[in-house]
Amino acid sequence: MSNLKQLAGQTAVYGLSSILGRSINFLLIIVYTGYLSKADLGAFTGIYALIGFLNIVFTYGMETSFFRFSTGKNLDPQQVYANTQSLLVTSSVLMGSGLFLLAPWIAEIMDYPGQSYLFRWTALILTFDAVLAIPFAKLRLENKALVFAGSKLLNILLNVLLNLLLIIWMPNWIQNGLLPGGFLGYRMDWGVEYIFLANLIANGLIIPFVWWQAGFFRFSMDKKILFPMWKYSLPLLFMGLAGVTNELVSRLLFEYTIPDKFYSGLNPREAGGVFGATFRLAILMNLVIQAFKYAAEPFFFRQSSDKNSPQLYARVMHAFILFCTLLMIAISVNLNWIGPLFIKGEGYAEAFVIVPMLLFGYLLLGVYFNLSIWFKLTDHTQYSFWITALGAVVSIVVILVAVPKLGYLGGAMSTLACYTVMTIICYYFGQKYFPIPYQTAKGILYLLTAFGLSYLGFSLPFENFWLGFLAKNSLILLFLGLVLYLEKSELSKLTNSFKRS
Structure with missing residues (x-):
């Protein structure tokens, strides 16, 4: 149980910084809109x-490969x-030079005539991101x-301040x-250009600091080390592309698949802006998933030699589902005031x-990340290619079929269908x-119940704000009651174990 406490502690550090930093960054949507x-x-x-998409290509799974080979014995x-x-x-x-x-x-x-400088800045941003990975x-x-x-946090604060400036x-x-x-050459007619410039400058300034903290390196390219790492990481490239396909392909393709004048008063690019902002x-x-991933990936590898690791992985998955389903309901039932606020x-x-x-x-992305540990630990990363390929096909097909008919909802459906x-x-x-002895039946029950309650809470109409607030948020208590009823004995064991450790 001390292992779980260690994971929880590190997730809290990563999570606090990630949530704080991204929350600050998220506030930029107020500026942009x-x-x-x-x-x-x-x-x-x-x-x-x-x-x-290109961030995944530029790093091609080498982060996970680095974890795997750095924790090996040889x-x-x-x-x-x-x-x-190197x-x-x-x-x-x-x-980056080719791009x-x-x-x-x-x-x-991509229909940006006369704006090739945006893609030159994109090349530099991608290069800076890759050398920091x-x-x-x-x-x-x-x-x-x-x-x-x-x-x-320093990187995000620099980016935010430059955006505001x-x-x-x-x-x-x-x-x-x-x-x-x-x-200083400032152009009042520029808009999106300054988002790119802020990102580029912030990333460039952070490189020396991060390299100093991680430790400088001597240039070396030993094929005896790199070839096995490359072989291990190549399938992870496709797995990474699957994740980013699910998350980003709808936003990349939306303006090219939505019919003109589908939404009154909006051209396809403007509709894509609304879709992206709502995302x-x-x-x-x-x-939450990103914070969990930062802490869990090295943690999973360090625990892989423990004979009880499957039971540990199962407990981690179950706790993850419980926390994230509660979060999903809480956000969904309060969208009527959270949305316009930002x-x-x-x-x-x-x-x-x-x-x-x-x-x-x-949430399913997080579940998939938990599940994917099996092929990372058994070195069967080739399975990620086939899973990725199918997920990408599903996502793209749903976009092409659903967006022209359902608009924003069709774009969101591609995310859900793929994962x-x-x-x-x-x-x-x-x-x-x-x-791994996952509590599969309970997990599915929690996922489906939370999804249903989320849309129920979002859809309930109330003219009085406070009456609606109380009624909608009572659904959180309803879900908590279900969890407490089903997890009573497990929660008691967990509490006692944490106290002993």
Whole structure:
């Protein structure tokens, strides 16, 4: 049980920093919806979806491979770090240079004529992200949770301050005569461009600090180390693409699949901006999953040699489902006031109906992450390719079929359909090759009950705010009552075990 306490403690550190940092970053949606046009938001949504895909390509699963080989018995962790970082620096510079040169062609294909500079900045952002990936992974492996969290927070704060400076403060200073027009080349007609510049500058400034904290490395590319790592990580590249396909492909393709004038007064790019902004309301679930992943991945590998590890993994999964289902209900039933609090401007509320579905999709992403430990520990990472391929196909097919007919709801359905299929398949093969005693029946019951209560609470109409607030949030108590009834004996054991340890 001390292992669970260790995981909980590290998840709390990662979670607090991640939730705090991303919450600060999330507040930028107030700035974007308040100061930028829906077309700018559409551009931000589409291009940052592309960045999400290419981030996976630029790191190609080497973070997990680094964890796996650094914790092995036959290799020096410092040599693994030096070789992995050398490979990532080399490959990211090469890929970034190629993308930089292809920027005019990409801008033309994606319908951004005359804005090829956006894709040159994208190339630099991707390169900076890639060269930071392994140093951040090393901090996690060495249990330097506070350093990791502090570095992430510093990066986010820099990004937020630069966004505020470029989008709000400088235009106001220029308009009020505090700065001359065109100060330092500032352009009043730019909008989304300043989101990219803020990200680029913040990432560039953080590199020396993170490299110093993780420890500088001597350039080395030993094929005896790198070839097995590459073989291990290649299937994980496709698994990563599956996750990002589920999360981002709907936002990347939405403006190209939604019919013109599907929503009154909005062109496809503007509708994509509304869709992307609404996606951010599901960020709390994503924050929890990201924090859990930061702590759980190295934890799972460290516990893999323990004969009782399957029972431990099962308890972790069950606790994860209980926490996340409660979170899903709490957000969904309060969307009527949470949504307008963060999403400013008119024309956004119509898309709020997709949020409970997105929350459930993110929850299944977390379940899938728990399940996927079987092929990471048994070195059967090739299974991730087949699961990924099927999940990606499902996601894209649902987008192509559902978005033209259902709009925002069709885009959210792709997220849910993809992760549902991937979770079921991963569970089936996991139990076949690496059995873990999950409480499957209870887990499914909690998931389906929470999803139903989430949409029920969202849909209940009340003219009186406080009456509606009390009625909707009573559904949380109803779900808690179900959990307490079914988990009474287990909660008693868990409480006693924590007290003893």
